Amino acid sequence: MSDRTDAPIEHDLAPGEEAQHTVGERILGYVVGLGLALLLTATSFFIAGTNLVWQPSIPVALIVLAIAQMGVHLVFFLHITTGADNTNNVLALAFGLLIVFLVVGGTVWIMAHLNQNMPPMDQFIRMHS
Amino acid sequence: MSMTATAGHTHADPHQIGRVVEHTGPAPKRIVTAYGFWIFLISDIVMFSCFFAAYAVLVDQTAGGPKGSEIFDQRNVAIETVCLLLSSFTCGMASIAADEHNRFWFYLGMAVTCVLGLIFLAVEFREFADLVARGYGPSRSAFLTSFFSLVGCHGLHVSAGVLWLLTMMAQVFAKGFRADILRRMRCFALFWHALDIIWVGVFSVVYLLGSGA
Amino acid sequence: MLGKLDWSAIPFGQPIPLIAGGVVLVGVLAVLMWVVVKGHLPYLWHEWITSVDHKRIGVMYILLASVMLLRGGSDAIMMRIQQAIAFQSQGYLPPEHYNQIFSAHGTIMIFFVAMPFVIGLMNLVVPLQLGVRDVAFPTLNSVGFWLTATGALLVNLSLVVGEFARTGWLAFPPLSELSYSPGVGVDYYAWSLQISGVGTLVAGINLVTTVLKLRTKGMNYLRMPMFCWTTLASNLLIVAAFPILTATLAMLLLDRYLGFHFFTNEAGGNVMMFMNLIWAWGHPEVYILVLPAFGIFSEVVSTFSGKALFGYRSMVLATMAICVISFMVWLHHFFTMGAGPDVNAIFGIASMIIAVPTGVKIYNWLFTMYGGRIRFATPMLWAVGFMVTFIIGGLTGVLVAVPPADFMLHNSMFLVAHFHNVIIGGVLFGAFAGFEYWFPKAFGFRLDERWGKLAFWFTFSGFYITFVPLYVAGMLGMTRRMQHYDVAEWRPWMIVAAIGMAVLSIGVICQIMQLVVSIRNREALRDRTGDPWDGRSLEWATSSPPPVFNFAFHPDVRGEDAYWDMKVHARKQALEHAVPEYHDIEMPRNSPTGFVCAFFATVMGFALIWHIWWMVILGAIGAFATFVVFAWRDHDEYVIPAAEVAAIDRVNLEERRSLVSMAGAV
Structure with missing residues (x-):
C-alpha cells in the first residue's frame, strides 16, 4: 500500500x-x-x-x-x-447524526413516558406521602 | 496498495454519456486512513450522545442536592470555551504548516494548541475539585452523576488528545514530515476539531440551558 | 497488594466448575506442551499470532468462535438437564450456580460465538470478493481479534477465579448494582465486554472502510456481491451501536466502582434508563449478526442454483432498509415496562415493518432457486434449512411485536424459543453454511460431504426437538430462567427438550468428525482449481488457499457476478494465454502489536475486576507504550518480487485453464 x-x-x-x-x-x-x-x-x-x-x-x-x-x-x-468528492464523508456523517437523533430523541421520549407511568421509586414515594 | 495506476482514459466518451462510471480501484492510503478515522469519530459521537441522553433524563433528579443553576459558573465556562475555540484555530494552523513541511510554524501551532488544551483541563479540574470539596460530588445525586460523566468524558477525550498531540510533535521531531506522519496529523486534527464540536453541545446544553432553569 | 483477590476466589467447594476448569486447564497446558515440544512455536508466532493477513485473522476468529461454541453449548446442556430433572426438586445445580450458567451461556453465545464467527467470515471473504489484497487497516485488524480473544479469556477465567454474573446476559440493574451483586461476577461480565467491544468496534471500522474505499477497478457499488453489501450494513450497525453498549456499561461500572447514581434506586437514579440504553444497542446487535448470514445465504443460494441472485437491487435496498429500521424498534424488548399505548404502538408497528424487507429477501432466495439447477451440497442444505426455520422464527417474532400479545408472552419460554429460533436458525445456520462454503477457499481442500450432511440433519432435527417444546411450555405459562418448578404439565416438554439437546450435540459431534475425516483425506478432497463450487464472485478467481497477496493483479470487473462473467467469456485477462507482466507487490509486515496489546488489556481487565490498582496502571502504561512503539516503526511493508508473484500465479493459472475453457464453451 x-x-x-x-x-x-x-x-x-x-x-x-x-x-x-x-x-x-x-x-x-x-x-x-x-x-x-x-x-x-x-x-x-x-x-x-x-x-x-x-x-x-x-x-x-x-x-x-x-x-x-x-x-x-x-x-x-x-x-x-456538498461537493461530489465529499459525498461519502457526508453520508457517513448523516448516518451518524441520524443515529444520534434516534438515540437521544428516542431516549428522551421513551423515558418521559416511562417516568410518567412508572415513576422511579423515590418520586413514587414522594407522590404518595 | 499500489496497483496499476494506468493513466489516461481509452474511451472516446469524455462526458461519459450513456455508460456506467467505472470505479477506479482502491483509494490511496491517505484517503483510506482519514476515512477510517472519520468513521471512528462518528462512533465516538454516538457514544457521547448516550451521555447527553442520560443527562437529559437525569437532569431534574437532584435528590435534594443543588440544581445546575446553583453550581455553574458562567465565567469559567466562557474561559474554557474560548480556549477550545482558539486551540481549534491553532490546530488548523499546525495542519497547514505540516502540509507545507514548515517545522517552526508546526511546532508553534501545536505548542499553543497544547497550552490551550491544558488551560482548559486545568479550569475544568478546578471546577470539579471545587464541587467535590463542597460535597457536590458525582455520588450526591443522579443529576451530578450525569453532569460529571458527560463533562468528564469530554475532559478525558481532551486529555487523550493532549497525549496524542505530544506524541505527534515527538514523531515529527524524530521522523520529519513523512507520508504516514502526515496521515496521522490529519487524523489528530479531525479528532481535535470534533472535540470542539462536542464542546459546543456541552456548553449549550449543560451550562447555558442549565443555568437558565 | 492483590485487591479483593485471595484464595477464597477459587471455588474449592463447588465440584462442577472446579472439575470443568481443571479439565480445560489440563487441555490448554497439554496443547501448549505439544506445541513447544514439537517445535511449532516459532511457526505459530510468525505465521499466525503476529499475522496481519486478513485470511489468517479470519480463520483465528472462527477458531475462537468454534471453541467458545463448545463452551456455550456445555452450558446449554447443563441447563436442559437441570430443567428436565428439577421438577419439585432442586435438580443438581444450586440456584447461584444455575444463574451463572444461564448468564454465561447468553454472553458467550452472542459475544464470543456469533460475533467472532460472522466477523471471521467477513474478514476472510470480503477482501477477496472485492478483489483487493487486504483490509483497510491490517494491524488494527489483528488488534481487534486479540482484544476479542481477551474478552473470551476473561469470561472463561471467571469459571475458576471468582464467579460470573448471576444477572442474565444483559446484567439488568438494580440486580447488577453493587448493593445486590457485591461479588466480582458483574465486573467480569462488564470488563470482558468492554474490552472485546473495543475489538468489535475496530473490526467494524475496518470493514466499513474496506468496503467503501478499497474495491478493485470496476467494482461499482451495484456490482458488489451481496455478502459485501450485508457486510457493509452490518458493520455500519457495529459502528453505530457498539458505542452505545460501551457507554451503557461504562455507566454501570461507574455506579459500581465510584458510587455514581445512573441506575441505582437511590438519589434519583433510573433503572429503566438502563433497559432503554442497552436495548438501543441490543436490537441493532441482532441485525449485526443476522445480516451477514443473509449475505452468506445469498451467495450460497445463487451459486448452488447456478443462477444470478434474483432481485439483486431489491436485496440491496432491503439490506439497507433493515440497517436503518433496526435502530427504530428497540422498545419492543420492554413493552411491559409501561411506556403507555402510543409509544408501544409506534414501536410495535416499526417492529412489524422490519419484517417486510426480511420477507423480500426470502422471496428473492426462493425465486433464485426457481428454475435453477439446484445442487444440494452441504452449504445449500443449511440454506434451505435456514429458510424454513427462519420463517417460523420470524413469524413468532411478528407475533411478539404486537404489544398485547407481548404482555402475555414476555419473559416466558415462548420468547426463549423465539430468539433461539432466529439466532440458531438464522445466524448459526448461516455461519455453518459459510464455514462449509468457504472452507475450501481458506484451506485448499473441501470438507467431507457425508459427515457434513449428517451434521446438518442432526442439528436441524435436534433444533426442532429442543425448541418446539419450549414454545409449548411458554404457552403453558412457564417463565424463563427457572432453576426448578412445580407444575407437572411442563415436565414432559422439558424432557423432550433435553432429548433434543442430545440430538443437537450429536450434530456438533458430526461436525467435529467431519473436520477430522476431511483433514485425514485432504489429498483426495484437494481443490486445485480454486473454484470448487463453480462460484460466481471473485474469491473463486484466485487459488485455494489464496497466496498472501490474494491476486497477482487487481481484477477488472465489468458487471455483477464478476468471476462468472470472466469464466463465461473466458476473458482475455489474467486467465488468457498471453503471459502477463508481473509487478512487485507491497504487503503489510506482520506485527506483534495486537498480541502485546491484548496481553496488557488482559492484565488491565483482570486488575480492574479485582481492584488491583497498581496493576491497572501498569497495564495502561504498557498498552500506551505498545502503541507508541508501533507508531515509531519505520518499515511497515515488505516487497514480494515480481518473479515470486509470477511463479505463484502461474501454478494457479495452469490449474485453472482447463476449467475456464470448459465454462467458456457453454
Whole structure:
C-alpha cells in the first residue's frame, strides 16, 4: 500500500481535506471560521444571561445557535462540503447524526413516558406521602 | 496498495454519456486512513450522545442536592470555551504548516494548541475539585452523576488528545514530515476539531440551558 | 497488594466448575506442551499470532468462535438437564450456580460465538470478493481479534477465579448494582465486554472502510456481491451501536466502582434508563449478526442454483432498509415496562415493518432457486434449512411485536424459543453454511460431504426437538430462567427438550468428525482449481488457499457476478494465454502489536475486576507504550518480487485453464 498522493482526481477527498488552495486561502478559511464561531458563542452566552429577550424562546435559541456553530465548525475546520468528492464523508456523517437523533430523541421520549407511568421509586414515594 | 495506476482514459466518451462510471480501484492510503478515522469519530459521537441522553433524563433528579443553576459558573465556562475555540484555530494552523513541511510554524501551532488544551483541563479540574470539596460530588445525586460523566468524558477525550498531540510533535521531531506522519496529523486534527464540536453541545446544553432553569 | 483477590476466589467447594476448569486447564497446558515440544512455536508466532493477513485473522476468529461454541453449548446442556430433572426438586445445580450458567451461556453465545464467527467470515471473504489484497487497516485488524480473544479469556477465567454474573446476559440493574451483586461476577461480565467491544468496534471500522474505499477497478457499488453489501450494513450497525453498549456499561461500572447514581434506586437514579440504553444497542446487535448470514445465504443460494441472485437491487435496498429500521424498534424488548399505548404502538408497528424487507429477501432466495439447477451440497442444505426455520422464527417474532400479545408472552419460554429460533436458525445456520462454503477457499481442500450432511440433519432435527417444546411450555405459562418448578404439565416438554439437546450435540459431534475425516483425506478432497463450487464472485478467481497477496493483479470487473462473467467469456485477462507482466507487490509486515496489546488489556481487565490498582496502571502504561512503539516503526511493508508473484500465479493459472475453457464453451 504505497501512498500515491498524485492519484488522479477520480478519488474522493479524505475527510478534513481541502480542495486545492493556497496557504493564504486556507488560513483565511480558518480565520473566518474562528470569527463566526466566536460570534455565535458570544451570542449564546449573551442570550443565556439576558432579560432582553422573551424568556421561553431562550432554550430554542440556544439550540439553534449550537447547531449553527456545529455547522460552522464542520464547514470551516473540518472542510465538509456538498461537493461530489465529499459525498461519502457526508453520508457517513448523516448516518451518524441520524443515529444520534434516534438515540437521544428516542431516549428522551421513551423515558418521559416511562417516568410518567412508572415513576422511579423515590418520586413514587414522594407522590404518595 | 499500489496497483496499476494506468493513466489516461481509452474511451472516446469524455462526458461519459450513456455508460456506467467505472470505479477506479482502491483509494490511496491517505484517503483510506482519514476515512477510517472519520468513521471512528462518528462512533465516538454516538457514544457521547448516550451521555447527553442520560443527562437529559437525569437532569431534574437532584435528590435534594443543588440544581445546575446553583453550581455553574458562567465565567469559567466562557474561559474554557474560548480556549477550545482558539486551540481549534491553532490546530488548523499546525495542519497547514505540516502540509507545507514548515517545522517552526508546526511546532508553534501545536505548542499553543497544547497550552490551550491544558488551560482548559486545568479550569475544568478546578471546577470539579471545587464541587467535590463542597460535597457536590458525582455520588450526591443522579443529576451530578450525569453532569460529571458527560463533562468528564469530554475532559478525558481532551486529555487523550493532549497525549496524542505530544506524541505527534515527538514523531515529527524524530521522523520529519513523512507520508504516514502526515496521515496521522490529519487524523489528530479531525479528532481535535470534533472535540470542539462536542464542546459546543456541552456548553449549550449543560451550562447555558442549565443555568437558565 | 492483590485487591479483593485471595484464595477464597477459587471455588474449592463447588465440584462442577472446579472439575470443568481443571479439565480445560489440563487441555490448554497439554496443547501448549505439544506445541513447544514439537517445535511449532516459532511457526505459530510468525505465521499466525503476529499475522496481519486478513485470511489468517479470519480463520483465528472462527477458531475462537468454534471453541467458545463448545463452551456455550456445555452450558446449554447443563441447563436442559437441570430443567428436565428439577421438577419439585432442586435438580443438581444450586440456584447461584444455575444463574451463572444461564448468564454465561447468553454472553458467550452472542459475544464470543456469533460475533467472532460472522466477523471471521467477513474478514476472510470480503477482501477477496472485492478483489483487493487486504483490509483497510491490517494491524488494527489483528488488534481487534486479540482484544476479542481477551474478552473470551476473561469470561472463561471467571469459571475458576471468582464467579460470573448471576444477572442474565444483559446484567439488568438494580440486580447488577453493587448493593445486590457485591461479588466480582458483574465486573467480569462488564470488563470482558468492554474490552472485546473495543475489538468489535475496530473490526467494524475496518470493514466499513474496506468496503467503501478499497474495491478493485470496476467494482461499482451495484456490482458488489451481496455478502459485501450485508457486510457493509452490518458493520455500519457495529459502528453505530457498539458505542452505545460501551457507554451503557461504562455507566454501570461507574455506579459500581465510584458510587455514581445512573441506575441505582437511590438519589434519583433510573433503572429503566438502563433497559432503554442497552436495548438501543441490543436490537441493532441482532441485525449485526443476522445480516451477514443473509449475505452468506445469498451467495450460497445463487451459486448452488447456478443462477444470478434474483432481485439483486431489491436485496440491496432491503439490506439497507433493515440497517436503518433496526435502530427504530428497540422498545419492543420492554413493552411491559409501561411506556403507555402510543409509544408501544409506534414501536410495535416499526417492529412489524422490519419484517417486510426480511420477507423480500426470502422471496428473492426462493425465486433464485426457481428454475435453477439446484445442487444440494452441504452449504445449500443449511440454506434451505435456514429458510424454513427462519420463517417460523420470524413469524413468532411478528407475533411478539404486537404489544398485547407481548404482555402475555414476555419473559416466558415462548420468547426463549423465539430468539433461539432466529439466532440458531438464522445466524448459526448461516455461519455453518459459510464455514462449509468457504472452507475450501481458506484451506485448499473441501470438507467431507457425508459427515457434513449428517451434521446438518442432526442439528436441524435436534433444533426442532429442543425448541418446539419450549414454545409449548411458554404457552403453558412457564417463565424463563427457572432453576426448578412445580407444575407437572411442563415436565414432559422439558424432557423432550433435553432429548433434543442430545440430538443437537450429536450434530456438533458430526461436525467435529467431519473436520477430522476431511483433514485425514485432504489429498483426495484437494481443490486445485480454486473454484470448487463453480462460484460466481471473485474469491473463486484466485487459488485455494489464496497466496498472501490474494491476486497477482487487481481484477477488472465489468458487471455483477464478476468471476462468472470472466469464466463465461473466458476473458482475455489474467486467465488468457498471453503471459502477463508481473509487478512487485507491497504487503503489510506482520506485527506483534495486537498480541502485546491484548496481553496488557488482559492484565488491565483482570486488575480492574479485582481492584488491583497498581496493576491497572501498569497495564495502561504498557498498552500506551505498545502503541507508541508501533507508531515509531519505520518499515511497515515488505516487497514480494515480481518473479515470486509470477511463479505463484502461474501454478494457479495452469490449474485453472482447463476449467475456464470448459465454462467458456457453454
